[in-house]
Amino acid sequence: DGGITQSPKYLFRKEGQNVTLSCEQNLNHDAMYWYRQDPGQGLRLIYYSQIVNDFQKGDIAEGYSVSREKKESFPLTVTSAQKNPTAFYLCASSPQLAGLQETQYFGPGTRLLVL
Amino acid sequence: DQQVKQNSPSLSVQEGRISILNCDYTNSMFDYFLWYKKYPAEGPTFLISISSIKDKNEDGRFTVFLNKSAKHLSLHIVPSQPGDSAVYFCAAAQGGSEKLVFGKGTKLTVNP
Numbered sequence: 001d002g003g004i005t006q007s008p009k010y011l012f013r014k015e016g017q018n019v020t021l022s023c024e025q026n027l028n029h030d031a032m033y034w035y036r037q038d039p040g041q042g043l044r045l046i047y048y049s050q051i052v053n054d055f056q057k058g059d060i061a062e063g064y065s066v067s068r069e070k071k072e073s074f075p076l077t078v079t080s081a082q083k084n085p086t087a088f089y090l091c092a093s094s095p096q097l098a099g100l101q102e103t104q105y106f107g108p109g110t111r112l113l114v115l
Numbered sequence: 116d117q118q119v120k121q122n123s124p125s126l127s128v129q130e131g132r133i134s135i136l137n138c139d140y141t142n143s144m145f146d147y148f149l150w151y152k153k154y155p156a157e158g159p160t161f162l163i164s165i166s167s168i169k170d171k172n173e174d175g176r177f178t179v180f181l182n183k184s185a186k187h188l189s190l191h192i193v194p195s196q197p198g199d200s201a202v203y204f205c206a207a208a209q210g211g212s213e214k215l216v217f218g219k220g221t222k223l224t225v226n227p
Contacts, residue, residue: 004158006158031213033213035217040124041219042204042217042218042219042220043204043206043215044217048214050213088156091158092158094213096213103161103164104215106151106158106159106160107158108157108158109157109158
């Protein structure tokens, strides 16, 4: 089955700790994205990557870091610099066809809670 | 500044009736619009999209209407079913950009 997987489903972070959220896709999509959702808010873009070994900051990148060493993987690290990390984190991917707008497909999400 | 606005945080309709969810945008460069449906603690699922060269797109019970002059789009669900109860997000993109801009969502409740 093709799809996007995110792990873990729930993640707890202690003060001053970095945590990494996993996102894997087997859809052969070139582009991958990380969003954050807070209660009553829309999805806000953290980082996105159009191709392996390249990524760009989204609207709220401060306190986060990413890597894209493989096409199928786009892990997100929430660093200790992110002062309000409690949120629902969503990973998405889309094909990258030049000149065409492609739909993004989302994973099931990871809820991060601060202890 | 919010570029995509869903001004109704919630909507309640009776089963079998029409649900109309609205979305307004401010950026005239947006040329592709999508609707996503989201259940609690799950990722959004793609529902339907429309490009700016069209004013209507239909897929089964779901129809999206685009009014470019008013910078307004709407999602119609007919007939509404209890399983349609979810949060619906409107999203927009411009010029082939990979970046989607999302509204805050409207929570739809369909009562049996």
